[in-house]
Amino acid sequence: xxxxxxxxxxxxxxxxxxxxxxxxxxxxxxxxxxxxxxxxxxxxxxxxxxxxxxxxxxxxxxxxxxxxxxxxxxx
Numbered sequence: 001x002x003x004x005x006x007x008x009x010x011x012x013x014x015x016x017x018x019x020x021x022x023x024x025x026x027x028x029x030x031x032x033x034x035x036x037x038x039x040x041x042x043x044x045x046x047x048x049x050x051x052x053x054x055x056x057x058x059x060x061x062x063x064x065x066x067x068x069x070x071x072x073x074x075x
Contacts, residue, residue: 009044 013031016023023031035043
C-alpha cells in the first residue's frame with residue numbers, strides 16, 4: 001500500500017504528460033504544479049482506490065478463485 005501512496009502521483013503526472021495535448025512540452029514538475037493548482041491535491045489520487053482494488057483482485061483475489069475452482073473440480 002505504501003508503494004501506491006508514494007508513487008501514484010508520479011504515475012498520474014506521467015499519464016497526463018502522455019495524453020493531454022495542452023501539456024505537451026511541459027516538464028514533469030510543471031505538470032505536477034499545474035495539477036495541484038487547477039485540480040487540487042485529490043487529482044493526484046483520483047483513481048487510486050479503483051486501481052488498488054483492481055490490482056488486489058488480480059493478485060490476491062484470483063488465487064482464492066483458483067483454489068476454490070480446483071477444489072470444486074475434484075468433487
